[in-house]
Amino acid sequence: MSETRPLILVAQPHLAPLLGLLSPQYDVMPLWEDSGRARLAYAEILVTAGEFRLDPAMLEQMAALRLIACFTVGYDGVDLDWARSRGIAVSHAGDANAEDVADHAIGLILAHRRQIVTGDRQLRSGEWTAGAKMLTRSMAGAKLGIVGMGSIGMALAARAEAMRMRVGWWGPRDKPELRWPRAAGLEALARDSDVMVVAAKATESNRGMISAAICEALGPQGLLVNVARGQLVDEDSLIAALREGRLGGAALDVFENEPTPAARWADVPNVVLTPHTGGATQEAVAKMAQMLLANIAAHVAGEPLVSPVA
Template sequence: MKARPLILVAQPHLAPLLDALSPRYDAMALWEESGRARLAEAEALVTAGEFRLDPAMLERMEKLRLIACFTVGYDGVDLDWARARGVAVTHAGDANAEDAADHALGMILAHRRRIVVGDRQLRAGEWTAGSKMLSRSMAGARVGIVGMGSIGIALAERAEMMRMQVGWWGPRDKPELGWPRAESLAALARDSDVMVVAAKATDENRGMIDASVMDALGPQGLLVNVARGQLVDEDALIAALREGRLGGAALDVFESEPTPAARWADVPNVVLTPHTGGATYEAVGRMRDMLLANLAAHFAGETLVSPVI
């Protein structure tokens, strides 16, 4: 009988995938010694794409032919290395784009309508007969989206339904889109009440939302990030919020994850969630199904379902 392919699963939080993989493959945990001992035998590696893979470890994986990202993102994978060694890379396509867009809209609502602040105020016993908290309308607000991929388009459609004015910026023009593209990132910030970061992370755009962009967004502006933490200069963001140069921030992703709670303890005007924007039961199910389909296609010598390379 032909031996079943050996697949290693890279991160502990992906442990539930072992049960899904085991009926067809020899699936082992890379964080356990038994898995690490068989690096040279593994034909596929399943990973969460935001985690940087150790180059020294990859060099030991002599039989590796597929890096299958369970997630939509794959910024932790060195694509040049993979190409040079003939290793295919797959990801989850746009499996969670709609959910990430929902989350972005929810964060805008939570901050702009002061839902989180109101909850905290009530729980602290600070709602009195003489107090009245005002918030800002969604209708008429200008939302600028950085990166008009699947998440950006899904958010733009939702924002339009709420009668917001939509603009966007990305490094490449997309004439087929019906929303105006700003001439620059800074111009988008100047013309937005809310700026949402939904761009793919690369080495080239690390820290592109810097102090100058935050200053252009201004003391009434709201910065929302549902993409990757490294796209935003986090130290500059915290300084801008403390100094009142930026009106607020709503963040689902961070420079380092999990982000330390103490880092945000005294930062004003922020709404924070623990990288859950695309983490719905439905999206995770779609990601699992795409992972299994990519693995099956790879080992059958068929066209991959959602290849990166």
């Protein structure tokens, strides 16, 4: 290990482009190769995609670890209690992709509510005939319920208002400073919503919070949109509700297991699906890279992290 440059391990293969970004300033090695795994005890910094759970046994071997730097905004794969108990700092990408995820949520709502994907398929298959019109539903006046009013939720609310939707929300903590009304609870929000968007941070305490009961409350005309984490939705209950007509529709960018098997959704009606691309814009990824570099540089310099995990 270099005596002048800290050793950084990069955890997942899809983060391989970061090796070239980091190597001019630091000693960097891939954890998915034997050469990287052999240096576990010497690595001061671990770069990871925050949605992936870090192996506790591996972490215990990292005696020199002082910073877990999440390239992503999310950090639910990091055991924060474990890190704090060992004095290990954790950083993430802040709200680097919040605006893009909010855009994607609006896109999913439009795609489902205006039947854009269905229309595309009908045209391509020759089903568009003279005089035939597919009636869809307007955005104006629709009641939007947002689960989790953080950076994504607030960006979404502003966009929805511009589209003349009526906005409400629910989260475990009240935010009196917000102008949008907070529902009495999650089920109450579902009952009062035409469209419900899940934009909450995922924790073990809220796993499966979008349950069969919430699907029932949203109802046969309701649309569920998830741009947060797949684990927040009881996926089996969601699929059953869609098949049985107890839920009107779903538009999903995240799934319980990723990549989700195509066969799981082959016969599920009234769904629009995207492969976890809500925050994956060129601009957002560039911001995430900048945040990663800034957090690592601050750590190495002994300065406060730019975007620490609270």
